[in-house]
Amino acid sequence: MPHKIPESVLVVIHTPAMEVLLIERADRPGFWQSVTGSLDTPDEPLEQTAARELFEETGIHADGATIRLHDWRVSNVYEIYPVWRHRYAPGVTHNTEHVFSVCVPRDIPILLSPREHLHYAWLPHLEAADRCFSSSNAEAILQLPWHVSS
Template sequence: MRFKIPQSVLVVIHTAALEVLLIRRADASAAFWQGVTGSKDAEDEPFSATAAREVAEETGIDADAPGCTLTDWELENVYDIYPQWLFRYAPGVTRNVEHVFGLCVPEGTPITLNPREHTDHRWLPWREAADWCYSPSNAEACLLLPRFASIGAGIPS
């Protein structure tokens, strides 16, 4: 078994109107809604490449498509890995570093979920999206969206 690298991304996918895409995990409770998350495939993989790859794998969105803007928020969360997922990491690894990005997409962007990873999706206003997030870091990122969205949407701040 290849262990996961404890360096990951969280991508808040949103529209210019601050509607946030949440996806429901297939391997967790029905209440586990989140943004796009995922670990690096290699230690030297840039976080931006991890973000674009995970977005494509989990939602079918091409982060480089016209009208899409991937923005590095230059924020990191360090948290304890949920006990049910510790087996995915090398023995003794208990914490993860999560790098946060925003991805502004055009309204109506189609979503194609990977059914092995996610079972449903919904678009919600940013404050409501925060309330739906299972993970505190996901909720906090939704609440920070207005501060960072102008950068990703090309709107002067």
């Protein structure tokens, strides 16, 4: 299996009422997060990565018309948790994460990839931020009201 590319996307899914969708990791029960995923190839466009991961992990299709990804043009560099470093090339310890959001209707069907996630929950954005295990994910959720209004 090839090594993961240490560049990824974070997609915060929310409703117009600022409810945020969180998904629970299958490989780490109790770890809740927004949609995340690494680039498939070094030249994969970030928006394509975000749309692909959004669909793979939730079944939501960003069609560009009714469901549009919003690129925050924000990047976070963080240390990769040691438990997941084996997925990357030897010596890789940090990842660059690019933040996106997408506004969807509350009743949109959610289809989880059982290989990746166990459950999902819609939560008010402050409660969602508190539940995230990742500090960059929690911070993005806390910044959501500002990005939605801009």
